[in-house]
Amino acid sequence: GKTLGEEVLSDYGGDLKGKTIGVLSENKQTKAEKARLQGFEDAIKTAGAATLWQVTLSEKASIESVDWLASLANVNLVVALDDESVATTVDKLKRSVVYGIGHSTESMHALDNGNVEALVVPDLFQMGYESVVNLTGELTHFFASTKQETIDYQVIRQEDLFSKENQELLFTMSQN
Template sequence: MKKDKKMFIFIEAVLGTMVLFLAFLMLREKNVDKSYQISVIVENADDTQWSAFKYGLKMAAEDKGAEMVMVSTGASLSQEEEKKLIEEEIKNGADGVIVQPVSGEDTQQMLKKVGNKAEIMLVDDILSGIEKFPVIQPDAYAIGKTLVEELLKDYGGNLEGKTLGILNGKEGLKSSAEKEKGFIEALQGTGAEIVWSDTQITENMPDVDFVIALDDNSLRAAGEMAAANNLHGAIVYGIGNSTQSVYYLDMGIAECLVIPDTFNVGYQSLTELVNKLEKAFYEYENQEISYTVMRKENMFSKENQEVIFTMSQ
């Protein structure tokens, strides 16, 4: 009788172990098959500068079997508005949020707080730095430096006596500061002089030989001014990632564009975020995001046509 009781206990233990094992397998399978919801919050989300980025997000969502929600936002976001949007998305079931952070004193603290409720991925960071969160973005310093290299190519390596105005519309973001730093440091020793640097361009700006636009909004603003003959002959070089920027290049209003691969920023951001959600101990991979130098004469190369295609989606 004692022997039968031991056997019964042994069988019970084996069955209990099997039940736990099956439950573990079912839970694991459920997690693998789960369709994660990823929300994306960037400033002025409906603007065409985000077209390639959104296309990259869409392609990654299809490849990873995730649901992607692009949150509609206005032309500018305050820190409080962004915080409210992130919290609303998490409340509505977002497992992860891709964010373009709004610069402010409490940005890092705010992101840390919401980061306890959902995975956070950044597509830019603020000047104070946000070490806790992964950021996927092109090498801003290298892009700024490339603009000087293109200028030097066009003028035989000599910019002696040339004057420049720098237009940089994004304050408080690390990428904006890095682009400007890369440009200014590469310009040293070339003989060129920076006459003005501002976030907006007006007809009252002092005349210069070149206007250097360090983001897509700035490029479009400079292009619009040049098209109306309000730049007094200044030649536009800059950074752009919208079809409007390419239009100004095609029309000869802009001389040269450096185009960050924002398609890949979107694709890799969502892919990495879902990878992290799928595997708790996943280590984010460093992503090298490329950029393209485009001029009117090479617009119709195969590579550049692919770049333009992503912008038009």
Template sequence: MKNDKKTFILIEAVLAVLILVLAIVMISEKRQDDRYKISVVVPNSDDRQWSAFKYGLRMAAADNNIEMSVASTAETLTAQEEERLLRDEIENGADALILYPVPGEETEEMLQEIGKKVPIMLVGSALTDGEDTVFPVTEPDHYTMGKALGEELIKDYEGKLDGKTLGILSETTDSAAVISREMGFRAALADSNVRIRWAVGHPFTEGGESFLGVQPAVDIIAALDDSSLTAAGECAASDSLHGARIYGIGNSTEAAYYLDTGVVECLLVADEFNLGYQSLNEIAKELDDYLYHMQSIEVYHTIIRKEELFSEENQEILFTMSQ
């Protein structure tokens, strides 16, 4: 009788283990078939300046078994257009969002509302210039990048910038990233006696190069983002900048091309691959663990000169740009 009871208990234990194993397998299979979905929204998403960024996203998505998609967007986005895109992505099943925010107070209000539904990670720029940001952001240190650009300029002129004229160029003047870059750049040049003749922002879509061509002639142009740098490079290549020397921040193959051909004197490149990889990796942690709170992440930048462009240490940067 005792043996029968022991056998019965043993069978029940074995069955319980089998049921547990089956449940784990079923949950695992369901997770593989029903992966988390992350949608990415950046302006002008087909532009080659996002190549390294999207490559990083793809690698992180593969490592985390996540379904990732980049929304097709126009060259410029308004806050209303960005809101509509984000809501459409959520309606289509997005579990989280990665986005480059359109500047403005209405964007912050809109994201606070959407953030109640899904986790949000900002990339490339915070909503405000400073540490007090509502949402986590993956970005380079923009102030340091701007300052480094100014220091490279001073180095080339051996500090002798008296009487030289300068133009500062960006595709917008109201994003936190550009504001911080310009602050750093101006801080580096504060004691240089260079004369800043103009500082303009313009979305370099069709006709952007002609906008730049009618600006007052200067000796030096500092381009604070990829779009303005490539626009300046195109103008300089067609002799429309009156011989101005170009220094800039960029992350596309076009930017590297203008450096290689000598049109651009110095190029600063943010680690766009890690911008994509770390932003998705961080948001994946929160999706996997509801107790985890996403952190802001800072990515590095590299200063590249023509003679260093194809060096071994820069091969990886060029590779990710071309993906």
């Protein structure tokens, strides 16, 4: 979340005065979503933007279509805090500049089409590996506690999507 906020600030020269923001997340009750939102808010708190809405996709799950997005107030920037939010909604929010956190081919497609300005892509392999290592440690050592780990990530923009550095990432995504 913090990195996402830093990307937004970088694009706007650190000044978001007069800009409005909408935040999308799949489920704001998870620890990861809360941390991402807090990181984003901390990064932009002194930049002068106003958050007009925060929508959780899980709250709208009973609605068959995503037409409810059209009823949201227009904002300058949309921040999608997870892959589902990026993949599900960016094509419906073309009136706003979208920044997101994602890892799927759908999110990459949205970036390639210009529907997303910047995408923070977490290293899911490292996340899974560290989770297993921590869980194994807890199971084998009764008094062990879970360590908080920072997971590597990449920031990808449309212009560098197909760069040599990102080819391996794109290849592994296409294999799933």
